[in-house]
Amino acid sequence: MTAKEFLNQYRESLCEARRIEAEIAELRDRAMSIQGSWHGENYTVTRRREDGAELRYEAMALMPRAHGSNRSMTMVDSYIDKERGRLERAYDRALAVRQQVVAAIEAVPDARYRELLSHRYVSLRTWEWIAETMGVSTKQVHRWHGAALGQLTMNNEQ
Numbered sequence: 332m333t334a335k336e337f338l339n340q341y342r343e344s345l346c347e348a349r350r351i352e353a354e355i356a357e358l359r360d361r362a363m364s365i366q367g368s369w370h371g372e373n374y375t376v377t378r379r380r381e382d383g384a385e386l387r388y389e390a391m392a393l394m395p396r397a398h399g400s401n402r403s404m405t406m407v408d409s410y411i412d413k414e415r416g417r418l419e420r421a422y423d424r425a426l427a428v429r430q431q432v433v434a435a436i437e438a439v440p441d442a443r444y445r446e447l448l449s450h451r452y453v454s455l456r457t458w459e460w461i462a463e464t465m466g467v468s469t470k471q472v473h474r475w476h477g478a479a480l481g482q483l484t485m486n487n488e489q
Contacts, residue, residue: 334480337435338452340428345455348421355414362407429453435485444479447472 436448443465450456450464462469 332485334483334485337485338432338448338483341425341432341452342455344421344425344428348418348425351414351418351421355411355418358407358411358414362411435483438484439479439482441479441482444475444482447475448479448483451476 432452433449436445436453439445439448447461447465450461451458456464458469458472462472465472467475
């Protein structure tokens with residue numbers, strides 16, 4: 332695995348979690364439009380990252396109303412609960428990958444390179460944003476990026 336592939340694992344794992352979250356929202360919307368006998372209660376799921384920052388996402392618990400077909404609603408609700416579990420596992424994987432990526436970035440000796448890698452692979456910023464923030468051209472950011480990748484030591488190489 333290349334250094335870029337290693338670093339991009341966090342972005343990919345977040346994309347997977349967000350895809351699952353979108354699937355759950357679609358299921359919830361379909362269930363509500365088909366049954367008309369569902370009501371939801373919003374709640375927030377919070378995960379604390381290693382650096383103390385919080386990762387939050389909104390979810391909705393679906394519950395059948397007193398009337399209507401409880402059997403079909405229970406099946407959908409059960410499926411959505413399973414998907415919520417899948418979503419939580421995906422976010423847990425994303426946070427675990429993030430910890431590995433952060434540890435690898437923190438081991439880079441040059442502070443400038445650490446900042447660049449952190450912006451790109453942890454904060455998921457664009458090259459243009461990084462260049463503007465660091466006060467250099469995007470061409471310089473790409474040069475530094477290549478050098479930073481050369482200083483990166485991944486966990487599986489140690």
